[in-house]
Amino acid sequence: MLQATGLWAHLGGRAVLNGVDFHARPGQITAIVGPNGSGKTTLMRRLTGDLTGPGEVTLGGDPLARLSPRALALRRAVLPQAGTLGFPFTLREVVRMGHQAGAAAPEPGIVEAALDEVGLGAKIDGLFQDMSGGEQARGHLARVRAQVWHPVQEGRPAWLFVDEPVAALDIGHQLQVMAVLRRFADAGGGVIAVMHDLNLTAMHAERIVLMEAGRIAAAGPPAEVMTGPLLSRAYRCQLCLNTAPEQGIWLLPHAASLG
Amino acid sequence: MTAVPLRAAAAPPHRLPVAVVAIGLALLLAVAALASLSLGASGLLPWEVILRDTTPAERAILFDIRLPRLILGVLVGAALAVSGALMQGLFRNPLADPGLVGVGAGAGLGAVIAIVLGGLLPVTNRAMLGAYLVPVFAFAGGWAAVLILYRVASLRGQTSIATMLLAGIVLGALAGAVTGILIFVADDNQLRDLTFWGLGSLAGANWTKLAAAAPILIAGLAAAPFLARGLDAMALGEGVAQHMGVPVETVKRGAILSVAAMTGAAVAVSGGIGFLGIVVPHILRLAVGPGHRLLLPLAALFGAALLVAADTVARLAVAPAELPIGIIMALIGAPVFLWILLARRAVLEV
Numbered sequence A: 001m002l003q004a005t006g007l008w009a010h011l012g013g014r015a016v017l018n019g020v021d022f023h024a025r026p027g028q029i030t031a032i033v034g035p036n037g038s039g040k041t042t043l044m045r046r047l048t049g050d051l052t053g054p055g056e057v058t059l060g061g062d063p064l065a066r067l068s069p070r071a072l073a074l075r076r077a078v079l080p081q082a083g084t085l086g087f088p089f090t091l092r093e094v095v096r097m098g099h100q101a102g103a104a105a106p107e108p109g110i111v112e113a114a115l116d117e118v119g120l121g122a123k124i125d126g127l128f129q130d131m132s133g134g135e136q137a138r139g140h141l142a143r144v145r146a147q148v149w150h151p152v153q154e155g156r157p158a159w160l161f162v163d164e165p166v167a168a169l170d171i172g173h174q175l176q177v178m179a180v181l182r183r184f185a186d187a188g189g190g191v192i193a194v195m196h197d198l199n200l201t202a203m204h205a206e207r208i209v210l211m212e213a214g215r216i217a218a219a220g221p222p223a224e225v226m227t228g229p230l231l232s233r234a235y236r237c238q239l240c241l242n243t244a245p246e247q248g249i250w251l252l253p254h255a256a257s258l259g
Numbered sequence B: 001m002t003a004v005p006l007r008a009a010a011a012p013p014h015r016l017p018v019a020v021v022a023i024g025l026a027l028l029l030a031v032a033a034l035a036s037l038s039l040g041a042s043g044l045l046p047w048e049v050i051l052r053d054t055t056p057a058e059r060a061i062l063f064d065i066r067l068p069r070l071i072l073g074v075l076v077g078a079a080l081a082v083s084g085a086l087m088q089g090l091f092r093n094p095l096a097d098p099g100l101v102g103v104g105a106g107a108g109l110g111a112v113i114a115i116v117l118g119g120l121l122p123v124t125n126r127a128m129l130g131a132y133l134v135p136v137f138a139f140a141g142g143w144a145a146v147l148i149l150y151r152v153a154s155l156r157g158q159t160s161i162a163t164m165l166l167a168g169i170v171l172g173a174l175a176g177a178v179t180g181i182l183i184f185v186a187d188d189n190q191l192r193d194l195t196f197w198g199l200g201s202l203a204g205a206n207w208t209k210l211a212a213a214a215p216i217l218i219a220g221l222a223a224a225p226f227l228a229r230g231l232d233a234m235a236l237g238e239g240v241a242q243h244m245g246v247p248v249e250t251v252k253r254g255a256i257l258s259v260a261a262m263t264g265a266a267v268a269v270s271g272g273i274g275f276l277g278i279v280v281p282h283i284l285r286l287a288v289g290p291g292h293r294l295l296l297p298l299a300a301l302f303g304a305a306l307l308v309a310a311d312t313v314a315r316l317a318v319a320p321a322e323l324p325i326g327i328i329m330a331l332i333g334a335p336v337f338l339w340i341l342l343a344r345r346a347v348l349e350v
């Protein structure tokens, strides 16, 4: 269980998070959605311990502030919204760094398996910087997967924090990446994903947290959060949702309009 | 996909096998060391000392002149190359170098102060410091530069790389200005010392100088491997390195301290020898990749071999006079550096 209470964040002279309470369960995908600038990345940075401030975050009952970087690295991996790489490392070397960071003793075959999972096995010895944008995004995902390869480690769930994991991907690879996160959660790990694609979110997330101007506007299962009034208010546009229950929830983008 | 595990142990196609590079560099160092010991006004192969009766003069040349100079060359070459690699890892930029962030300038200023103003010290102090005067001042200058850098560029345990680079430029300019003033007031003898020292040279190496510099150089070199994993992770950004469990601030501090120590000691005993810290790591990254666990030890080997070779050329080229080694390094290093800039320009479009 990941639990956070009363999180505040002040950046650039103003409050970006206003006393946010948040929780996420292992075995589930918890999605954080909301418009640009609503504080999703900031909330994630508080949850991963990148940013400190008022409020407390506990991971499996342990206050985040009391875990060393190394101890944290064994229990959670983080995929930032944007990635960089300073030197010409190969894909294999980058993913291996991730695995070495999260494993007390590195296991053979995991680097290859993590790359196969995102469909990059054939490029393993290519230079990371020579790959396309979407391939680099999947390469980074393979790196964080390799860091917490076992969704449950010594009886404790591992956590994946991913900030817009499908933003740069085509529809096929979007589904592939969501399937990677799904399998991780189904095997007992916890996933916290910042998402912009509401249809993918509705398909995969057990719980959706909708943010609006540094506050949580709504949180709950897709059926509760994915409603016309809530979404229209948060995103400041008219959205049309399919309401036939047997078909699941989906947005009709062509029926959306500003105003 | 099934083919992937079969290739698991092979080096990526564009790189050289590490063993070949390591053995090649070790051979290069061995040849350079042998040349440095045997070539010169008195052609004496090291093993002749055992095989035949040598004169005391011959033994003195070998043991009191050439051997300390060789060891100093090995240590300074290794330290300069490793300092460059550490700095580049820290800044995530293949063009970073201790010279760039003002550490070299600070150490240099310290040495210049010692050379010009050392004569003003009370005689007792001068005698006490003796051979250590220039090294001590160079260490102090290097350390002062690092302390100022830290005060300027680091806030609440976070170091801003861009601010640090700018601070380095400012420190370099300041050190240059003060050095200019000191050169103005220097007498002719001191001026000759300054010029020669500024261009870099291993001339005047002896056991005393070696004893002063070696412990610091060796300590810096020994600390480097412990930073390798952290520097690798920092290539992905400091935030990601933190996510991967790396104590980022500790790694940064460790890298900066060992660079300051090695640069200060190297500048003190050999003056301004440039380019080794940029050229050596760059070539090695092309050969074996950017991973620091291999890069740092191989840079030590390559840097040592290059400096010993360059020093031997410096001694022999215009014998009986000596060329400053900095001139030779600049003649080789500057074109390579320009080539690096051009190659990067094509890639980065900057």
Ligand SMILES: Nc1ncnc2c1ncn2[C@@H]1O[C@H](COP(=O)(O)OP(=O)(O)OP(=O)(O)O)[C@@H](O)[C@H]1O
Binding pocket: A011, A012, A013, A016, A034, A035, A036, A037, A038, A039, A040, A041, A042, A043, A081
């Ligand atoms: N370092 C910072 N300094 C100043 N303001 C910041 C900083 N980081 C974020 N902010 C501000 O905080 C607000 C929330 O930013 P955040 O990155 O959390 O948004 P987000 O919900 O992730 O948006 P997006 O969907 O665009 O990724 C924004 O208005 C942003 O301008």
Ligand SMILES: [Mg+2]
Binding pocket: A040, A041, A042, A081, A163, A194
């Ligand atoms: Mg964001």
